[in-house]
Amino acid sequence: MSRDRLARYSLTSPENDAAVELGLAGGTWFRSAIPRKRMKELMRRSDYPAVRDTAIWFGLILGFAGLGIAFWGTWWAVPFFAAYGVLYGSTSDSRWHESGHGTAFKTRWMDQGLYQIASFMIMRDPTTWRWSHTRHHTDTLIVGRDPEIAVMRPARLVRLLANLVGLVDVPLAFRLMFLHASGRLTAGEADYVPESERHKVYRTARIDLAIYATAIGLAIGLRTWLPVVLIGGPRLYGAFLFNLYGFTQHAGMGENVLDHRLNTRTVKMCLVNRFLYWNMNYHVEHHMFPMVPYYRLPELHEEVKHDCAPAYPSMWAAYKEIVPAVLRQLRDQEYYIRRELRAGAAPYNEPVPLADGRALPLAGPVAA
């Protein structure tokens, strides 16, 4: 039964066509009413915040790498590589995300440059993931349509835990690199990557494989782990934090809905976490208005909070809700967290009964 339900998440499952037929794919999502003048202010970009934050980010990465190399062979290297690993293997996720949206910088080439670098660090092909994330925003948590649902119903717990140290993502990334380097895509990727974009996927995979082969070659030739600790390795030993941040976005929330207040969380975080995560903790706001740059999201939060359920006061508060919900969904896959909106908020957008969050099957039985 669980395998049958998990099969519905495949982009090649009948749920995909059924979601299109029912209007859940490419649907009209709820958005808070914000005056156009204010919205323009919020969408307006400046290079300064992202240049400052990126300079600090690269400075920290290079600094910790330098200290790690300097103390290589002693236990003193461990904390420096731990910090380097988290910056490389976790915070590249939020840089990948923001520059992928093209909203971090005002200057286009800066976004594109950071996107290529962060994609390499987080081991995501920049082209396939751009299209995958585009679909995620069009059809957020629509079963059979959204390729980026991390916590399914039932959750694949072993996989999620193993991924805290990249044990699923990294082998998968290399499998895809080899597939792409041979000029092919998966069936799911073929569903959302246009023909005209595919040559970029194949080219990037070949370049990435050459870089990793060089790092491994150096490690073997020089008889030291250092090259792979610096390149690629952080995606394993530094990956836990982006997973912990990422689970707060949608885990346990409604599926097959057309209202981000039903399937997304906003979690208050401290200044350090907000720097590391580039304000993606304001995730309801980000999904409602994806063109607002990360440094304006706190202001956007103030504009829309009257329409939303109260933000979670901390990651701890969010996880106190997420863990029991995900465990309950192991046996009850229609369960989801439905939060009470503030008094006076616009009601939830539920245009059809199937858009209430339970994610009842849209198509017939799916082969396991």
Added chain:
Amino acid sequence: MGQWVAACAAGDVDPEDVIPFEHDGKDYAIYRSPGDSYYATDGHCTHEQTLLCDGLVIGSVIECPKHNGRFDYTSGRALGAPVLVDVRTYPVKVADGTVYIEIGLSAACRRMIRVSPCLGRSRLFGGDPAADEHRDQG
């Protein structure tokens, strides 16, 4: 030839901004460039039919509010993923403080008119020489 339709008052659109216009059940987007020229395109992004009037105008570029698809609204040219198909543009003129768009004239017809020596370009497109140059290069 198409039909000239009054879309809005010239002052309805702020400089470097866009507003929606609906006619016969079809959506259009009316732009005012930083140089105070007016342009019109289809109302929806060619990627996933999001209304462009909710997007951000930066110079001669309109960014779709959903996925950051970017078009040069002076030529309709798609500027890269996730938009791969140009957006249709329409001739625009301003008369007595009203912005008119010519509906029913295809982009191909418009290009033929633009290269015709019989018609002044500025009468159809407004007088932003830099934008005209960009459009011709595109």
